[in-house]
Amino acid sequence: MSKTDIIYGLHATEALISKAPERFIEIFALKGREDERINQIINIARQQGITVQFANRKALDDKSKGEQHQGVVARVTAAPQLNEKDLDAILERTDKAPFLLVLDGVTDPHNIGACLRTADAAGVDALIVPKDKSGSLTGTAKKVACGAAETVPFIQVTNLARTLREIQEKGVWLIGTAGEATQTLHQAKLTGPIALVMGAEGKGMRRLTRETCDELISIPMAGSVSSLNVSVATGVCLFEIVRQRG
Secondary structure: OOOEEEEEOHHHHHHHHHHOHHHEEEEEEEOOOOOHHHHHHHHHHHHOOOEEEEEOHHHHHHHOOOOOOOOEEEEEEOOOOEOHHHHHHHHHHOOOOOEEEEEEOOOOHHHHHHHHHHHHHHOOOEEEEEOOOOOOOOHHHHHHHOOHHHOOOEEEEOOHHHHHHHHHHOOOEEEEEOOOOOOEOOOOOOOOOEEEEEEEOOOEOOHHHHHHOOEEEEOOOOOOOOOOOHHHHHHHHHHHHHHHHO
């Protein structure tokens, strides 16, 4: 039997139903809510022969495990998990300098989703995470991603250090972020094939990940706080790379 996922939120549902309506098994919409976007989702679902059921708020809260669902929850077939082979295929078929984002030990699904959303906006080719000690593509992450979970490949790899070395062998420059790095984001040359590596909040990158990086950079901080939320820091770094790459 195929595995199923629960997705929720307007952006996540709209993005998936427009891209892969065949994955939908059933949709649950909030009873009595008159909302143009929900009605649009319902209309597309009915055109595609997808079952639509109306439920009260408690039922939707239960299905989304208390997360903000915005009046729509769907049961869908699970997307295939992407791995190292899929990353190889992405790198082989890209017709521009590869642009990758690596999250080492980031576990909060809200941060995963926010990083996916920013990665989509910056034109990142894939987001790479280790299978262990990392967040996954949960319903919360997909909702926060606002549709980006359907556009940015989410690659889970067994051995992150080994994958990073393989990326290096393909000519991709590994830029790691560390608060103690002496070179700042704005001093570094961030052009050509690049993989930006972000560590977990507080702990930063793991030792092997750090040692594998070609270069370490920091974000200059002028205020009293010592660090930024990882998704905010990711956005700052990604768009400096975008600016330099022109």
